[in-house]
Amino acid sequence: MQVVKGIVARAKGQPVTLEDITVPDPGPGEAVVTIQACGVCHTDLHYREGGINDEFPFLLGHEAAGIVEAVGEGVTNVAPGDYVVLNWRAVCGDCRACRRGEPQYCFNTFNATNKMTLSDGTELTPALGIGAFIEKTLVHALQCTKVDPAARPAAAGLLGCGVMAGLGAAINTGGVTRGKSVAVIGCGGVGCAAIAGSALAGAGTIIAVDLDDKKLEWAKGLGATHTVNSSGVDPVEAIRELTGGYGADVVIDAVGIPATWKQGFYARDLAGTLVLVGVPHPDAKIPEIPLIDVFGHGGALKSSWYGDCLPSRDFPMLIDLYLQGRLDLDAFVSEEIGIGDVEAAFEKMHHGEVLRSVVIL
Known part of the structure; x- marks a missing residue:
């Protein structure tokens, strides 16, 4: 003692x-x-x-x-x-x-x-x-x-915690792989880690969305190919415009409020994946979305627990990538x-x- x-x-x-x-x-x-x-x-x-x-x-x-x-x-x-x-x-x-x-x-x-x-x-x-x-x-x-x-x-x-949650939300939960398009809504620590994870996985287009230009600069430094300040534009339309009019293959909501979750839902391509990794307030509710839109959009709506990580597998691997200068x-x-x-x-x-x-x- x-x-x-x-x-x-x-x-x-x-x-x-x-x-x-x-x-x-x-x-x-x-x-x-x-x-x-x-x-x-x-x-x-x-x-x-x-x-x-x-x-x-x-x-x-x-x-x-x-x-x-x-x-x-x-x-x-x-x-x-x-x-x-x-x-x-x-x-x-x-x-x-x-x-x-x-x-x-x-x-x-x-x-x-x-x-x-x-x-x-x-x-x-x-x-x-x-x-x-x-x-x-x-x-x-x-x-x-x-x-x-x-x-x-x-x-x-x-x-x-935070870096693993974001990296894992992209790679483990979202299944980001080479050439996929990704949009990350919210570019604090977890969101920027999701961007870094997407870049590590070889994603093609990586779109960072935030209200704060400073956070968008952080995101660019960690691998974002495009940035969207959603204080002045509709982020759903901006993400579609940057993905050939289709929407992103994977959208990661690192904020966790109803408005950003709904944006993420509609910013996906058909059969795209939405990952919730931002921790919601206990009182937050899923926004009202027509069930036909859920059916018609297809794909997957997921939440990511701790980046769906396995520490014994993921921590040593990511530390090795860090020491190699790749993360x-x-x-x-x-x-x-x-x-x-x-x-x-x-x-x-x-x-x-x-x-x-x-x-x-």
């Missing part, structure tokens, strides 16, 4: 605080990881705002890379000294998805059983079962994915900050000033 510093959200909408946190020794199947870097993700802000659940206080942070310090009984996949990216899909191997050979949809992922606590003994709820705005965290060992230690932590950790993870790191700067980073995120602020520990 040890006491370290970490960032906690105590109540809905209240500023986060830097607290003393007790981290227990790892039990069976668990690991303690020394965190080196952790990205500030919009999901952390969702937790602080009560948009995930009301199980306060939360230990925030989940896009992290670090070094395994200690492991509990029965752990064989990692050992002390291993360099890992943390994930929130610790595949169980035994649920109905795993048994049918689809572990990327695992319905029973593992988290640590032991609880990290505040100094008064109050149990913390770690964000996405991780909690990584902290010097050391306790996770299930299967939440640790070994990767090449040559990858710098600030970049590698981003695979833990620019460094481009997603807008700034490196201290652990006490998370609240300010939330404000910058809210105003669209950064792709990712990354806490360095």
